[in-house]
Amino acid sequence: ALGQVLDPEPRFQKKPALQGNGAVGSGDGDILACAVCKDAIHTRPGGFVVLREDCTEAMNKFAPTDVELWSAQEFRLGRPVTMLREIPSCVFFLRGLRCLDLTGHPVAQIPSEIALLSTLRRLVFIALNITEVPKEVGSLKLLEQFMMTGCPVRRLPEEMGLLPNLWDFYLDGNQLESLPAILPRYNNGIKASGNILESLPENIGDCSDAKNLRAYGNKLTRIPDSVCRMDRLVEVSLQGNLLRSLPEAIGNVRSIKYFSVHDNQLEHLPDSIASLPELQWLYVYNNRLQVLPRRLLSRARKLERFFVEANPLSAETAVELLSDVPGSVRVLGVDAAQVQTAVAAKTGAPLQLPPSVNSGWMLPWGNLYAKLAPSSQLRRAEGVLPLSSPEPVYGGDVLVVAFAASQGEPEWLGSLGQVASGKVPLSEERIVREPVGSSSLKKTNVYAGFSKIYEDLLGFVLTSKGDKVKGRPTQPQ
Numbered sequence: 001a002l003g004q005v006l007d008p009e010p011r012f013q014k015k016p017a018l019q020g021n022g023a024v025g026s027g028d029g030d031i032l033a034c035a036v037c038k039d040a041i042h043t044r045p046g047g048f049v050v051l052r053e054d055c056t057e058a059m060n061k062f063a064p065t066d067v068e069l070w071s072a073q074e075f076r077l078g079r080p081v082t083m084l085r086e087i088p089s090c091v092f093f094l095r096g097l098r099c100l101d102l103t104g105h106p107v108a109q110i111p112s113e114i115a116l117l118s119t120l121r122r123l124v125f126i127a128l129n130i131t132e133v134p135k136e137v138g139s140l141k142l143l144e145q146f147m148m149t150g151c152p153v154r155r156l157p158e159e160m161g162l163l164p165n166l167w168d169f170y171l172d173g174n175q176l177e178s179l180p181a182i183l184p185r186y187n188n189g190i191k192a193s194g195n196i197l198e199s200l201p202e203n204i205g206d207c208s209d210a211k212n213l214r215a216y217g218n219k220l221t222r223i224p225d226s227v228c229r230m231d232r233l234v235e236v237s238l239q240g241n242l243l244r245s246l247p248e249a250i251g252n253v254r255s256i257k258y259f260s261v262h263d264n265q266l267e268h269l270p271d272s273i274a275s276l277p278e279l280q281w282l283y284v285y286n287n288r289l290q291v292l293p294r295r296l297l298s299r300a301r302k303l304e305r306f307f308v309e310a311n312p313l314s315a316e317t318a319v320e321l322l323s324d325v326p327g328s329v330r331v332l333g334v335d336a337a338q339v340q341t342a343v344a345a346k347t348g349a350p351l352q353l354p355p356s357v358n359s360g361w362m363l364p365w366g367n368l369y370a371k372l373a374p375s376s377q378l379r380r381a382e383g384v385l386p387l388s389s390p391e392p393v394y395g396g397d398v399l400v401v402a403f404a405a406s407q408g409e410p411e412w413l414g415s416l417g418q419v420a421s422g423k424v425p426l427s428e429e430r431i432v433r434e435p436v437g438s439s440s441l442k443k444t445n446v447y448a449g450f451s452k453i454y455e456d457l458l459g460f461v462l463t464s465k466g467d468k469v470k471g472r473p474t475q476p477q
Helices: 057-061 071-077 089-093 112-116 135-139 158-162 225-229 248-252 271-275 315-323 336-345 414-421 450-458
Strands: 012-016 030-034 041-043 049-051 066-068 099-101 122-126 145-149 168-170 189-191 212-214 235-237 258-260 281-283 305-307 331-335 357-362 370-374 399-403 432-435 445-448 460-462 468-470
Touching: 089 112, 112 135, 135 158, 168 189, 225 248, 248 271, 315 331, 315 336, 331 336, 336 357
Parallel strands: 066 099, 099 122, 122 145, 145 168, 189 212, 212 235, 235 258, 258 281, 281 305, 305 331, 331 357
Antiparallel strands: 012 030, 041 049, 357 370, 370 399, 432 445, 460 468
8 A cells, every 4th residue: 555655657536535433424625545445444465454544635645754563553543453574565665765663573584675765764673583684774875773672683784884874873682793893983872782792893982973882781801992082972881791801091081971880890990980070970889899999089079979889899998998988979889898898907096987878788699789788878877887797687677678770770779769759659668578588698587668668767657648747767677
């Protein structure tokens, strides 16, 4: 039916206006209607189901430029869904096509005829069964956006790296083993997380317009030095890889604000990281760091969040880190073992930690980042000491088990933040009564309820109606 619209000699006939139910009515004036749509439903080769409602003036007056065949659209319109296993051949006759979106269809192959769609600007492959992208995609010189995710594709054609107008190159969540040796020069970011990449292209630094480098959840062992030429980078998310080191000149990328390299195998951080003038978030937890850049917290003057848990910090490093925490640091995440190391090595005046320092016990769950913290540590009041015992001790306080999100944002303040702000109503209270899966805690049950946490944090007692009544927190159960 779409092919009929662009027939060199289209055969249209006058028909009365159509009512909402698709039946022929006696509306004001006539509209053009395709001659082949004589029945309420007409099926054509290629998998299309054409409804009579589709024979509208707009359909016949204008050549279609966007074909979005994603199944959710069909559900929204209340139409029967035809799952496509191949791209209908008539699509390749739409020579003015700007967008082709095949989301959710079990299409197994992209034919070479896609090169006929020379006007394409947006190409979307989400949750397809394709295992390769044809090299003809590299001939689509007007292509601006290429989005592929949820596809078992191992490699991309090298020709794609030469597309002159491609600025959105989204490749998260496939099975890519490598990227093209040359990446599109003007793309706005490297987005290739959740693949099985072992390396990034050596000339990645030529992507001078890229504002983010997201390649977390791969198998990267190193980062090319050319990254240090990407002087517009704002976000670097490389967590969940196998990195042992970072480029020493990373401090040259002075625009970086968010730097996530947790869950790797890093043994040291470049000293130049502390010189990043715009750095606000630095996540390095669950690595092998024994030392940190000297005076990191005071040199990185805009640093607000620094998470360094699950690293075997040396005594000297732990003392320096915790001895002088600037007021600009909103959250400093450490573990109890690091605090214990600092307390034992500190000479002179005892260690005084501001409320921004959050201490807790790391659970030995392999690569899974999990932190166990009493609620008293989340907003530590004056006189409450930070945790420093090597093993978890249950003393009647509320314990919170916290995990990291795939995007790199530690979640252990997320739920509590909602409770503290009153955004979580009492009806959503959850009581957890599960044994903690740690060998050292096999006999310990952790009871954590939102209302109880709320009381401990803010001193309010929640009534059954969800009202907040000022009062002293009840004794922990």
